[in-house]
Amino acid sequence: xxxxxxxxxxxxxxxxxxMFQKRLHELKQIILEVSPLQIQEKISYRIPTFWRNxxxxxxxxxxxxIGLYPGPEAIKVYKEKLVNYKTSxxxxxxxxxxxxxxxxxxxxxRFNIERLENKVLSxxxxxxxx
Numbered sequence: 001x002x003x004x005x006x007x008x009x010x011x012x013x014x015x016x017x018x019m020f021q022k023r024l025h026e027l028k029q030i031i032l033e034v035s036p037l038q039i040q041e042k043i044s045y046r047i048p049t050f051w052r053n054x055x056x057x058x059x060x061x062x063x064x065x066i067g068l069y070p071g072p073e074a075i076k077v078y079k080e081k082l083v084n085y086k087t088s089x090x091x092x093x094x095x096x097x098x099x100x101x102x103x104x105x106x107x108x109x110r111f112n113i114e115r116l117e118n119k120v121l122s123x124x125x126x127x128x129x130x
Contacts, residue, residue, distance in 0.1 A: 009042075012047070020061050023100065024059075031057060032050075053120050055112075064095060066093075066096070068092040068094060068108075069092075070090065070109075070111075073111075073115060074090075075090060078107065078108060
């Protein structure tokens, strides 16, 4: 079956199984609470994406878990806090029966906002010192 293309995160959530929708809305709010004015919502790779100076975090609902995609740098830095989750290079699997860890998710988001902001600032420094 061909995956449906979505235009917004809310549309993505509305098209998920009803038993997951409340949890996905909760995840969206957890992410936006970090910096709602600075984060752009969009769909990238057909999944919800939060962006500012680059991809901050993606998520996707799967049959048995939510895939949270903060990128490989965040996984390395927060490795010890992620021992209770299945992870891979840039992915965290949050089982559907586990509560969302608000503080951990927000730490990951803050980390990526800061990391991407530092990237922008270092590029600006490179241009001003040339």
